[in-house]
Amino acid sequence: MTTSTALADHPTDDVLPDLDAAREHVAARALRPATTGPIGLELEAHLVDLASPGTRVPWHRVTAAVATLPPLDGGSRVTLEPGGQVELSGPPAADVTAAVTALRADLAAVRSRLGAGGLGLAPIGTDPCRPAHRVNPGPRYVAMEEHFRAAGHRAAGVAMMTCTAALQVNLEAGAPADWAARVRLATALGPVLVAVSACSPLLAGAETGWRSGRQRIWAQLDPGRCGPLPGGADPADEWAAFAMAAPVMLVRGPAGDAVPVRGRTSFDEWVRGAGPTDRRPTVADLDYHLTTLFPPVRLRGYLELRYLDAAPEPWWPALAAVAGTLLDDPVAADTAAAAVEPVADRWEPAARAGLADRELHTAAVTCLEVAADRAPAGLRAQVEALVELVGRRASPGDALLHTARTDGPAAALLAAAHDTEEGT
Template identity: 55%
Template sequence: MTFIITSEVDNAHPPPTASAELTSADTAARHVAAGCLQDGSVGRVGLEIEAHCIDLADPGRRPSWDELTATIAGLPPLPGGSRVTVEPGGAVELSGPPLPGPLAAIDAMAADRAVLRTAFADAGFGLLLLGADPLRPPQRVNPGARYGAMEAFFEASDTGAAGAAMMTSTASVQVNLDAGPSDGWAGRVRLAHALGPTMIAIAANSPLLNGQFCGWQSARQRVWSQLDSARCGPILGASGDDPVSEWARYALKAPVMLVNHCEADAEPVTEWVPFADWADGRVLLGGRRPTEADLDYHLTTLFPPVRPRRWLEIRYLDSVPDTIWPAVVFTLTTLLDDPGAAAVATEATAPVATAWDRAAQLGLGDRHLRSAAHRCVLTAAERAPAELEESMRQLVRSVEEGRCPADDFSDRVIDHGIALAVSQLAQGEL
């Protein structure tokens, strides 16, 4: 498992460097498979948390790139070792290093978030933990060439609105876990997917988008579902027995989004070109065949809910409040890493293992998802350390009441209006 542990603003997706040319799709598939999952034990946890940056004096305004980078440049060293980056729409992301177990990862992330909140508050900004920006229309502030090329690709693919919302209006809590022993990969990856709808229902926290209630508890998940499934859908096929091969097939079928010549020059691919076609020489992009570095970069433009990166990158959780994200992280990690809890989760989630859209729309309002969620969080709560008792208690109570964080935010918006609700939450007022 590899994480960058510096705290700085830089290019989160460096351009390809010189590497071997790929001579066929078969060669490309072998390259993807070789880097898919890393055989080993389980136990390490890495966290990434995104928060929308809010101007507390004017919640409807997006802080500029210069304002964001100046604030981050003034940060002191982060005690937990997180890296700080800025998403296309100005959301600020903390990416923590892999640490032994969920409690260590949670403690480190909480410490870094405290430093970040203070620095941004001193600059007049708040950090809003919601799965989707509820107030501001999509707008890109990060000038990176990658993101301009992504915009052009989405426009050419007739998903411009969803692509813009995905890039500039969504935020998540991401959990990174060891792949585990190779003889258990199939079951582990299947469970990571099967848990998706239940965990989406538990963590749904984006009932508004662009100033309006959207009819979904997780507008974030709704936005992702509107993008092409070849790039953003689950990677597993019908059986899920060979996640390595399935990831290789997924990657080669997915269309190439951009050709990255250098850090400041990313050329969008505005026609549908599966990477396999480029590798086989049926299409030349940028006047050439791809290299291994091009393929590695292509993998960073694929956004399935569970992405193999030697470890498992679990991407389906909305960003949720500080009071419960530790419990959500602990629950997901425990259900995958603890064998007894994993057995319970496998049985509990089986009836709703593919209910992605239902989970995003109804959250815990669906009785089957609520039943699965109840068993899962109780199983995790039985194993929670004392340090997480309060956060787990709040999560268990919410699930028992059939409420997800979106319900609480919706109530606040109805009582106070969107702008005041946003400002309050961005300042940590609950």
């Protein structure tokens, strides 16, 4: 890949001169050389009224509760999603053990503070009982909902925004010579780890028939925005091509607010003069466009793994350790690459059947066993528990489903909100 520096130091309000410059701007920032090992974690959780779990927490109460949070010792940043979900984004840590330790401590602190106000956090892939409904009035989310409506994806779009929660694992890109294989493996692991992490069998009070209803929701959205990268020889150029072909969702209005795009216009069409507005796109417009793209592995200078369901203890720490080990440990990576090659495109079976799919289960067992053997000592017990779960073709969502069938979906949400490390 030949990287242009034409736009490297330009102000973000500079107009993009042509399509080549736009592509080079994206490709130059897709991946940056870095030693593997450091890791960042982000965990989303549904906010629950412990006295009335079937009712979505109103926005004024959400913001009032979060406003009381002190700075967190682990350095996590707390943000709010469209449905009132709470996201903890930890800073990069030296390794996965340190990342899990810090995020776990911050999660406990947030739970304790919110619990004093009668609220709980449920880290599970989908909200099992409450209908999809946006409570966050942020202009970006209002505009996103309008875009999905105009594009014919409103139901899936609102469900994605308000009823899903994920564990996101952020890994360094590694050496440039390894980028193609590394991005290919990160993407190919997706179906196996979707099946392993599956913790979203219910939505809006009903069983969906899917082990990962969260992944199903993402699959119902535009593949030009949410589909996987091809996995070829130059991931940076592929990311740039993906970004240019993807439909524009939002543009900045005169006051800097988000304005929805109601027609289907790709970014490269905008650069060529047939865009959603009369003005030409700028560097800032392109950077904003990148924030609206959601492939399973997003390139942000590092690798952002977006396909894991949020799950309660001990599963989210185990999943973080497995993902980090399978990509950052050379022995584990080689074993995983061979194991997942036959199932690298089985996204739908992974979401629908999970580990009941024979080929996915075979690949998962191989990956989990090598991960357990190579995982850091501080997280090996959690990974071994996940190995045992996978061996039974089970997933983290099975306990949720059992509670829902016994006591109802609201009880399942409440149980997840009461879950703690000590109580697992």
